[in-house]
């Protein structure tokens with residue numbers, strides 16, 4: 001008798017659960033040996049993308065090195081919500097560095113381990129986008145340049161959240177923060193260029209650079225595993241939506257991370273020794289508006305009147321990322337196009353700069 005195999009689920013979708021996958025495909029979180037590196041009881045806001053990203057990233061790193069891991073943590077939300085002394089939710093050897101020197105502390109730990117002949121103990125340094133793209137930038141560049149044996153993870157929530165949502169150099173164009181103009185002809189972040197840290201990391205030619213979001217946690221785990229299998233300086237930049245700072249619903253964290261990728265504003269890729277090896281294709285392209293609308297930090301672009309100029313410029317940033325990384329399946333651009341009026345910054349303050357690009 002003929003038999004027909006009936007599938008009750010689709011693999012490769014975002015809805016399929018761990019139990020329906022083969023054991024080797026399952027998330028670290030489904031593994032009995034997961035480490036719960038960031039345990040319950042921490043004080044992150046409901047729906048915090050940083051808490052979600054950190055839990056998956058560090059558990060994956062612990063899993064990859066049989067629990068032989070030390071983490072250095074810059075000052076910021078992750079440090080503050082997990083470890084209000086004398087309590088902590090971190091279930092790993094963990095050291096709080098200063099706001100700006102997590103990379104240097106990571107380097108020091110790695111050097112001490114090398115001297116003691118304990119190379120099997122691995123080192124992660126982590127921080128928010130402020131601690132990474134601004135105040136910690138010099139230490140991080142030095143860590144890259146010396147190719148120190150540290151995996152640095154940046155949890156990018158696109159502002160200084162811990163101290164009340166101040167603008168960082170990773171804050172997107174036109175986004176409103178506590179330190180950007182609230183009113184006037186050009187409210188929000190007037191600096192359209194931003195600081196594209198994944199690209200800067202690439203330019204250092206370090207062994208591994210990757211971007212990821214909390215919308216695809218298996219991809220994040222895989223990238224951490226890949227990074228942990230290598231030695232030398234490695235960098236992973238994770239987009240972690242922040243409901244409080246973005247003015248978004250706490251249940252929208254994963255949706256917003258997905259829309260950031262699907263709109264082209266946050267390209268997801270990985271690179272080995274300065275060469276991009278893989279970029280995650282967009283499965284359903286969405287206009288940037290779909291990503292911007294649910295966030296109060298962009299509300300001024302839609303009300304009381306639509307800011308067509310700012311919206312067009314944000315769309316042109318996304319379009320440029322899509323072309324550059326070949327996110328729709330076409331060949332990636334090899335040379336950046338000459339700046340045009342379309343891609344020019346919207347504001348007088350930014351007119352002197354080059355048109356913006358997300359990672």
Ligand SMILES: Cc1ncc(C[n+]2csc(CCOP(=O)(O)OP(=O)(O)O)c2C)c(N)n1
Pocket residue numbers: 050075076077078099100127128129130131132155157159160161162163168
């Ligand atoms: C030298 C120094 N300046 C300022 C501060 C205050 N401070 C602590 S955390 C922080 C912001 C952290 O922002 P970010 O790195 O983006 O991490 P997030 O809180 O957003 O995760 C600031 C300004 C500090 N601790 N040290």
Ligand code: SF4
Pocket residue numbers: 043044045046047048049050051077081157161162241242243244245
């Ligand atoms: S302010 Fe943002 S990053 Fe900080 S704990 Fe709350 S949701 Fe997380």
